[in-house]
Amino acid sequence: MSAIEAAAAKQGPPSQIARPSGLAEEVYRRIRADIMSLRLPPDTRVSVDSLARELGVSQTPIREALSMLEANGLVSKKHFTGYATAPRMDRAQLDELFEFRLLVEPHAARKAAEAMAQSDMDSLGAVSGAHAPSHDGFADMDTEFHKLIAQGGGNHLIADSLARLHIHVHIFRSCFRSEIAEEAVHEHDAVIKAIRSRDGAAAEAAMRRHIERSYGRLRDFIRD
Amino acid sequence: MSAIEAAAAKQGPPSQIARPSGLAEEVYRRIRADIMSLRLPPDTRVSVDSLARELGVSQTPIREALSMLEANGLVSKKHFTGYATAPRMDRAQLDELFEFRLLVEPHAARKAAEAMAQSDMDSLGAVSGAHAPSHDGFADMDTEFHKLIAQGGGNHLIADSLARLHIHVHIFRSCFRSEIAEEAVHEHDAVIKAIRSRDGAAAEAAMRRHIERSYGRLRDFIRD
């Protein structure tokens, strides 16, 4: 028995340890994480050579990862000039993003209240805690909260769309080192409570109010 | 004839890529068109080598194009096995797709009725004509119809999401060589009429009914 098999057998389902999903995927996640942590700030040029040297891999997986990031709107490519991280959202983009969220996410919350699996329901209770000391801690909790609800609706398209947009919200919020909003935690709890009691209408309303409030908090940072 | 065209002609058939302005983008559109025209049917393996030889370009732009297609859900990659076009939608995916459209597209129609530019309004009248003899002609008209309305709402995120999903609808419909639905043209006209008279509520209702009917027509082809 190889070491990998032993580790997999020890951890149970081997779907997480044995991940031969390809090097490009790994590079993709790494660069995406660097963008989300502002290690690569918005509107910053990223060169294929530098990344290849820094990550110790060839140029090919770097190119594939950057192409996927481009398709997801996190970087842009200019011919014969190179890649650059997407510029920070302006007012118009923020408006569009929240119009979309306000349209989709309350619906997802309603469906989650009606059809969410019990296991996800338990996980949802785990992110309800008020223990979110650091900024990154709150951000991760917020990401998990919205991801669970989006997935709870059972529609992969909705979940993927919201996850893709949430990355941009995360970057925007990190740019301004936004204070941890105590209100947001309470709004989250209201949504969770409605979902746990299987009240679709209440969940939809609570989620709508949460997004509207969140929009108001973020909009203050921009004056374009 | 330019030097580039001469070199291309010397190397093989004229179906090659000759424009040196973003080769990966060009390859991306070519492969996407091949998928939409069923020249590459669903669940078909596509190899980097074959495409490189067929299009007369190197492997690198092929890889970039396939990575973008993978990010858009049109192909999938298995490690050390190769790329393959996405399998045909099953019942569950069709349900999810139309749930999403039903959620987003009527809203887009309402906003289009309220805010669409006059130039796009004129273009919208152009696709209203009953002259859609061929199957491809109707498909193009349908694509243009939904694209104009999605863009008319003024929200790029909504427009992009709907465009991405519409590709899958197009593939699904092409798979079954669906007859041209006379009803669809009438439903389109109803939406257009509501938008031209700037009646947001009527446009939203007409679009909702159109999508529901369209869903019913497509659902008949699947019995999983």
Place this chain on the structure above:
DNA sequence: GGATCAAATATCCTATAGGATTGCCGGACG
């Protein structure tokens, strides 16, 4: 001092060769 043009640099884009890994096919063995 400001503007213009040309050379230099950095980067991307392409092409080709070679190593590594997976899935498949045919034959041997129980």
Place this chain on the structure above:
DNA sequence: CGTCCGGCAATCCTATAGGATATTTGATCC
């Protein structure tokens, strides 16, 4: 007859070299 095992083919992944282009820099001229 079923199962296991080893070679074969296909494919991906990496590395390197060379051509093409945009950006920058510096010198020159007005």
